[in-house]
Amino acid sequence: MTLILKTEGLNKVYRQGGLVRARQVHALRDVNITVESDRPVVIAVVGESGSGKTTLAKTLLRLETPTSGHAIVYDRVVAGKGATPTRREFLGLVQPIFQNPFEAFSRYRPVDAYLHETARRVAGMDESQAEAAVAHALDSVGLNYGEVRGKYTSQFSGGELQRISVARALIPQPRLIVADEPVSMIDASRRMIIINLFKRLRDEQGRSFLYITHDLATAYYISDFIAVMNKGQVVEFGVAREVMSNPQHAYTRLLLDSIPTTNSRWRPRALAAG
């Protein structure tokens, strides 16, 4: 069994307000998650806005330092006390994908420049290696380098750009990819392309994913483990199927109950007139 992700007593407290009337906001409250598995996994983190999902992602990406506690990714402490990897080592282990691909890339630079930069600066490749790595990464997300080269964000659809973000994240061969709401800016009919891409990368390339979302349906579809967050706490954590089919916590049940499904209606409706 490999230790894929472990957080121990992870806390994050933000201070809000001025000097006199400062208020403390507990974005993460004693978060303890342990994921061990023989094969790479997708871990979903679900919960409403303000539940601490994004703070958890930012902590794992080292964009925020935890107030206390630490996080381990593939046997290495990456955040909190005793975090050892250098920045470059860290970025070779954990890579991000953000919510809005139009904001992740600048409008004024061709997108493939970002891929090249990641290859040279993070993976430490030379020009010709980088060229090959970019082509390979784009190929594994179903895009052709020739069609991407020299183009700007406005020349792609949201789904294509998000696939380019995934390709960029793949270049340093990370073990874990942290994806914060990666499909919420993409058309509903195209979301499954990204979701299925994660699945394929897990199975074929051995990448693990931390998939942060408020969409329980896709979380159920793709994830091996699921963590349900509410008010900074993980209220339920376990194997995705078990959590979803037999939710123990009232909040998980409320979430599941609120999804607009096409199986049964919340309330009967009057028939259409005319």
Added chain:
Amino acid sequence: MIRLSDLKISYRIGNRVIDAVDGVTLTIPDRCIVGIAGESGSGKSTLMKAIYGDIQSPMYLSQGRIDYSLKGADGRPVTSETIRREWFRSLSYIPQSSMNSLNPVIRIREQFIDFPGSDSNKKRVLERARAYIGKLGLPAEAMDSYPHQLSGGMRQRVMIALATFFQPELIIADEPTTALDVVVQKEILLLLMELQEQMGNTILVVSHDMGVHYQVTQKMLIMYAGRVVEYGDTDGIFSDPQHPYTRMLIDSLPTIGDDSLRGVLASTAGAGGDRAFRVEPHLVEVKPGHFVARGEHSAGVAA
């Protein structure tokens, strides 16, 4: 009733003309919730703006017409020319990301007074507004708050309160719940449905979430590339979708607890998600009240 006749709405950008709504002919009956689905760029929001009468440059009506069966405040029938005078009287609009459409520097109570169709007697308006927001599940203090002091869900309730305060005959809601999480989304949608039943008016709901449409709407309109792909009763559309695009929209919704779909979805979405569809401009009535754009038979998929 709203009748769209061969409606074409275009945008003029530089020397280019883009037909965002490209020849739409259909009739929307009274007293029902109609859902409009389709992806970004399919013309949903443009069509809603046109029905609302908010046609401003670079957008223009290049062909066709819209007829309303609404009665204006002066008792005369509303036309495309006079519809602006009826905004927030007999029809209202809940815009996209509407919770950010509240004036940030004045309190909620002032938003009710500072409002196009408002009564000139401020005290009377305020009394009614206070009672009304209570009915919509907002605390009384909300009236004295600034928008930033309220949560996203509360702001959305305030927007719905403003849009329904005058009991309009037609409400257009453009993605009313996109920025909200599922728990709040359900509350807001149930509220809209209840209000519609009480007022007996027509609500047009734009959403890309097929689950929302199934829960809320009685009729559905599917758009693709500026054209109407399918139009009919929601139950009929879900039980027997006619156009391949509609089928794909319905299939792209993963369901919890249905493991049989896990494999199927992977294959259809991976291969089919990026395909393009051909949509013929004319609708054919395949069953009573169920219209489909079908030119060449079963030639819906264009490579």
